[in-house]
Amino acid sequence: MQFCKPMVVLAVLGASLLLPSGLAAQNKPEGSSQTTLTLPPADPPRDEKGSTKPPIRVNVNEVIVPVTVTDEKGRFVSDLDRKDFHVFEENKPQTIRFFTRERSQPVVIGFLLDLSTESRIHWKNFQNATEELVQNLLTGDPKFSGYLITYSQDAEIAVDTTSDPEPLVEKVRKLKPGGGSALFDAIYLACTKRKPIRGEPIDPRRVIVIVGDGHDNASKYSLNQVIELAQRNLVTIYCISTQAFGFTNSSDDNLVRLAVETGGRVVYPLGDVYKDTDGYLSKPSDDGNYALTVGIGAYKSAVDNKMYRAVADIVGEVTTQYIIRYVSDNDTSKNYRNVKVVVDLANVRVRARKGYYAATP
Numbered sequence: 564m565q566f567c568k569p570m571v572v573l574a575v576l577g578a579s580l581l582l583p584s585g586l587a588a589q590n591k592p593e594g595s596s597q598t599t600l601t602l603p604p605a606d607p608p609r610d611e612k613g614s615t616k617p618p619i620r621v622n623v624n625e626v627i628v629p630v631t632v633t634d635e636k637g638r639f640v641s642d643l644d645r646k647d648f649h650v651f652e653e654n655k656p657q658t659i660r661f662f663t664r665e666r667s668q669p670v671v672i673g674f675l676l677d678l679s680t681e682s683r684i685h686w687k688n689f690q691n692a693t694e695e696l697v698q699n700l701l702t703g704d705p706k707f708s709g710y711l712i713t714y715s716q717d718a719e720i721a722v723d724t725t726s727d728p729e730p731l732v733e734k735v736r737k738l739k740p741g742g743g744s745a746l747f748d749a750i751y752l753a754c755t756k757r758k759p760i761r762g763e764p765i766d767p768r769r770v771i772v773i774v775g776d777g778h779d780n781a782s783k784y785s786l787n788q789v790i791e792l793a794q795r796n797l798v799t800i801y802c803i804s805t806q807a808f809g810f811t812n813s814s815d816d817n818l819v820r821l822a823v824e825t826g827g828r829v830v831y832p833l834g835d836v837y838k839d840t841d842g843y844l845s846k847p848s849d850d851g852n853y854a855l856t857v858g859i860g861a862y863k864s865a866v867d868n869k870m871y872r873a874v875a876d877i878v879g880e881v882t883t884q885y886i887i888r889y890v891s892d893n894d895t896s897k898n899y900r901n902v903k904v905v906v907d908l909a910n911v912r913v914r915a916r917k918g919y920y921a922a923t924p
């Protein structure tokens with residue numbers, strides 16, 4: 564990538580998976596990518612033997628910001644240009660150095676599937692939705708990779724990073740729910756233990772899709788710790804909530820925080836699906852502790868339609884993003900820096916990461 568000045572070349576170094584300070588000590592906590600500016604002078608200096616001296620190298624912070632823009636009806640706005648965007652760091656305007664609106668950019672996606680007891684009543688619906696997500700986002704093209712992490716009482720990497728969707732689909736089809744919920748440990752695994760792809764988090768970028776209700780009663784790590792971990796590792800988190808029937812769920816706040824802090828979103832396919840249908844709980848059953856079975860008549864049709872829309876929304880969000888990169892010129896000493904992206908259009912919604920952790924000089 565080149566800046567406007569033709570003699571300035573920006574070479575991006577490989578980024579590694581990082582732990583926040585609350586999880587483990589480290590020498591270089593990063594939230595932006597580490598880069599090197601190579602500045603060859605017009606007349607390269609030479610040593611006493613006449614050999615050219617090496618170019619001057621200066622470490623800087625390049626901040627990567629994936630951005631989604633939708634209109635008032637939730638439709639993606641995908642025809643904007645660089646001039647339509649403004650980026651502010653700690654309320655200070657920043658110069659956009661790189662911009663792209665290319666669709667289907669390389670991405671590595673973590674599918675985190677809730678196997679807790681609470682997911683039983685709608686298990687088949689969310690099992691099918693996860694299969695659809697995998698098949699739509701992993702097409703066999705090597706620029707799209709993914710991995711599967713399941714969580715109940717414990718979290719585990721069920722299928723490590725691959726561009727082949729079949730191992731993930733086959734694994735999902737064999738799963739059965741039961742036990743507690745270690746959501747935060749699952750996010751920790753996604754950020755630290757799975758096999759990374761060369762070039763992350765810039766190309767491909769990192770995404771996590773959680774299929775669950777946000778409840779956690781078994782993790783070793785906290786919500787604040789894994790949010791910081793995701794931010795340091797430039798992960799965007801999306802969620803398909805398994806909350807159903809319009810019931811309130813205090814754990815939903817966990818999903819909202821994970822999504823908002825990292826620039827993602829939460830969709831609720833079954834939150835109000837029953838309101839215009841009847842017979843949604845009318846078939847006796849001996850399955851688990853439930854006396855009735857969900858999924859007949861008009862209700863089943865409504866569920867299928869809502870699940871289809873939820874999958875389509877997440878797939879569209881992941882594949883229809885603008886990518887903005889800038890080199891911070893902020894002289895603040897703050898470790899965590901707030902970022903805001905503004906678009907020069909009325910009646911649009913902009914979703915982007917709320918901030919990043921600056922690299923140590």
